[in-house]
Amino acid sequence: MAVQLPGLFMERMKELLGTEYDQFVDTYKQSPYGGIRVNTLKITVDELRGRSPFGLEPIPWCPTGFYTGEGARPGKHPYYHAGLYYIQEPSAMAPVELLGVQPGDRVLDLCAAPGGKSTQIAAKLQGEGLLVTNDLHPERTKALAKNLELYGVRNGIVLNESPERIAAAFPGFFDRILIDAPCSGEGMFRKDEDMVKQWEPETPAKYAGMQREILAAAAAALKPGGTVVYSTCTFALEENEEMIDGFLSGHPQFSLVPVGGSGSFAAGLGPLPGAARLWPHKVKGEGHFMAVLRHDGSPDIAGVADIEARADFIEAKTDLIEARANFKEARADFKEATLSVSPRNRDTRSASPAKVSAGRADSGRAGKGGRGPGKTGAAAGRQVQGTGEEASLAVYAGFIQELLGKLPAGYPIWFGDHLYISPLPREALDGLKTIRPGWYVGHMKSGRFIPGHPLATALHPAESSRSVSLSSASGEAVSYLKGETLSIPEERLSIKAGHASKGYMLVCIDGFSAGWGKWQDGMLKNEYPAGWRWT
Numbered sequence: 001m002a003v004q005l006p007g008l009f010m011e012r013m014k015e016l017l018g019t020e021y022d023q024f025v026d027t028y029k030q031s032p033y034g035g036i037r038v039n040t041l042k043i044t045v046d047e048l049r050g051r052s053p054f055g056l057e058p059i060p061w062c063p064t065g066f067y068t069g070e071g072a073r074p075g076k077h078p079y080y081h082a083g084l085y086y087i088q089e090p091s092a093m094a095p096v097e098l099l100g101v102q103p104g105d106r107v108l109d110l111c112a113a114p115g116g117k118s119t120q121i122a123a124k125l126q127g128e129g130l131l132v133t134n135d136l137h138p139e140r141t142k143a144l145a146k147n148l149e150l151y152g153v154r155n156g157i158v159l160n161e162s163p164e165r166i167a168a169a170f171p172g173f174f175d176r177i178l179i180d181a182p183c184s185g186e187g188m189f190r191k192d193e194d195m196v197k198q199w200e201p202e203t204p205a206k207y208a209g210m211q212r213e214i215l216a217a218a219a220a221a222l223k224p225g226g227t228v229v230y231s232t233c234t235f236a237l238e239e240n241e242e243m244i245d246g247f248l249s250g251h252p253q254f255s256l257v258p259v260g261g262s263g264s265f266a267a268g269l270g271p272l273p274g275a276a277r278l279w280p281h282k283v284k285g286e287g288h289f290m291a292v293l294r295h296d297g298s299p300d301i302a303g304v305a306d307i308e309a310r311a312d313f314i315e316a317k318t319d320l321i322e323a324r325a326n327f328k329e330a331r332a333d334f335k336e337a338t339l340s341v342s343p344r345n346r347d348t349r350s351a352s353p354a355k356v357s358a359g360r361a362d363s364g365r366a367g368k369g370g371r372g373p374g375k376t377g378a379a380a381g382r383q384v385q386g387t388g389e390e391a392s393l394a395v396y397a398g399f400i401q402e403l404l405g406k407l408p409a410g411y412p413i414w415f416g417d418h419l420y421i422s423p424l425p426r427e428a429l430d431g432l433k434t435i436r437p438g439w440y441v442g443h444m445k446s447g448r449f450i451p452g453h454p455l456a457t458a459l460h461p462a463e464s465s466r467s468v469s470l471s472s473a474s475g476e477a478v479s480y481l482k483g484e485t486l487s488i489p490e491e492r493l494s495i496k497a498g499h500a501s502k503g504y505m506l507v508c509i510d511g512f513s514a515g516w517g518k519w520q521d522g523m524l525k526n527e528y529p530a531g532w533r534w535t
């Protein structure tokens with residue numbers, strides 16, 4: 001590598017590695033490994049392997065992960081744009097494998113941008129349960145939100161918050177929490193020269209302070225009995241074993257689940273052999289550290305220092321439970337209301353707007369032209385309730401029932417004219433900077449409902465009454481991804497009985513949803529978003 005590694009870093013590594021040091025240094029003469037992880041929300045591993053245009057070699061610690069080998073350009077294939085795989089550094093696939101996510105879990109990814117591990121969690125949830133994904137830095141949440149959309153995630157909420165505020169809003173709430181901590185990045189030096197340039201002798205200590213706070217917040221947001229996985233891509237002891245050792249001393253209801261020392265995972269160093277290390281001179285991947293922490297199940301108010309804070313904690317929890325109860329009722333009302341709304345008979349009299357939707361925020365990011373809602377709650381400008389919203393819900397329900405035959409499950413949340421279907425009631429997000437409160441399904445324009453791009457990317461073609469599949473081999477998939485209008489004869493369309501060919505068409509690439517088009521008289525008008533196009 002062209003960049004000189006910092007002398008003090010090398011000295012520290014020599015001390016850590018002893019006789020293995022020379023082998024470690026040799027890894028800097030090799031190229032980093034490339035990998036993809038199959039998005040099992042859209043395709044099975046076997047099917048992708050059968051279709052893959054490039055060679056795939058299994059990554060030992062991730063059953064959906066594969067090395068792509070030199071010369072492969074996975075970002076330059078239509079399958080990437082159809083969300084069939086995520087391009088990810090192989091070692092970075094390990095932490096989520098240790099998190100033990102099951103469909104139906106409530107999972108929090110605290111330091112999530114650009115979303116590699118969030119999309120991996122979403123694939124494990126298989127659309128059931130909840131993924132709250134967060135990053136402190138607003139700019140980075142854009143890529144995070146886009147990746148959730150590209151990979152067809154329906155049950156994700158994207159926040160831009162501090163871990164402390166998330167813990168206050170969701171005390172004792174999550175089954176599993178991932179902390180892919182901001183760190184000094186020493187494990188990425190081979191792959192990312194910027195990390196080398198940014199490194200200073202004080203960098204590990206600087207990050208250690210942040211990591212301690214993030215861990216404390218995670219402990220407060222975790223359900224008794226839940227699991228936290230803490231990971232970094234650095235070698236420094238103070239950000240890894242020493243950090244976790246300190247956490248365990250201050251949080252006696254947590255214990256370390258031993259994972260180090262078996263398979264590809266080397267044992268942790270010093271006080272924590274049960275933690276896991278991936279070393280670049282031992283595996284085909286960059287440097288990583290992981291610790292699995294399990295809560296023993298006793299009621300936990302760890303991280304809450306004094307009596308007053310504890311009272312707030314309990315009050316916050318009660319509010320959340322109440323909000324949830326209110327919204328269960330609202331959901332029942334909504335179901336009842338939408339059942340009476342058919343495309344032909346849009347009688348909205350039974351809709352209960354005050355409960356059905358948490359309404360429209362007329363300020364915040366939505367007001368600035370974006371569709372992100374910004375900070376929810378009173379500070380964001382309270383909601384407009386009333387007949388406009390009732391009518392919009394009815395139009396939405398009519399459109400979706402015609403297209404999909406049923407409405408997606410979840411809480412409808414309007415922001416301006418934009419509609420999200422959320423796995424949580426809006427009240428649960430009140431006061432939090434929310435980038436995406438759920439699955440973006442579309443917006444109202446001149447009294448019509450316009451389906452959103454993320455609605456398409458998350459659909460299976462069989463769910464849509466109208467779809468068309470474009471071939472990746474013929475070049476027409478790339479034409480679609482470039483935003484071109486296509487000539488498509490009617491006999492190529494898949495139209496369910498009783499539906500007209502004209503209208504919104506789910507456009508697929510080799511049978512995998514990629515976006516919308518509008519078909520009429522043999523022409524497919526392109527609805528692929530400008531910002532997503534193939535260049």
Ligand SMILES: C[S@@+](CC[C@H](N)C(=O)[O-])C[C@H]1O[C@@H](n2cnc3c(N)ncnc32)[C@H](O)[C@@H]1O
Pocket residue numbers: 092110111112113114115116117118134135136137140161162163180181182183210214
């Ligand atoms: C290692 S990166 C995360 C990579 C991500 N998990 C993935 O797999 O794509 C760490 C992230 O933490 C974010 N971050 C930094 N400080 C934070 C904090 N106090 N709370 C939450 N996120 C933070 C950074 O913006 C950065 O995106």
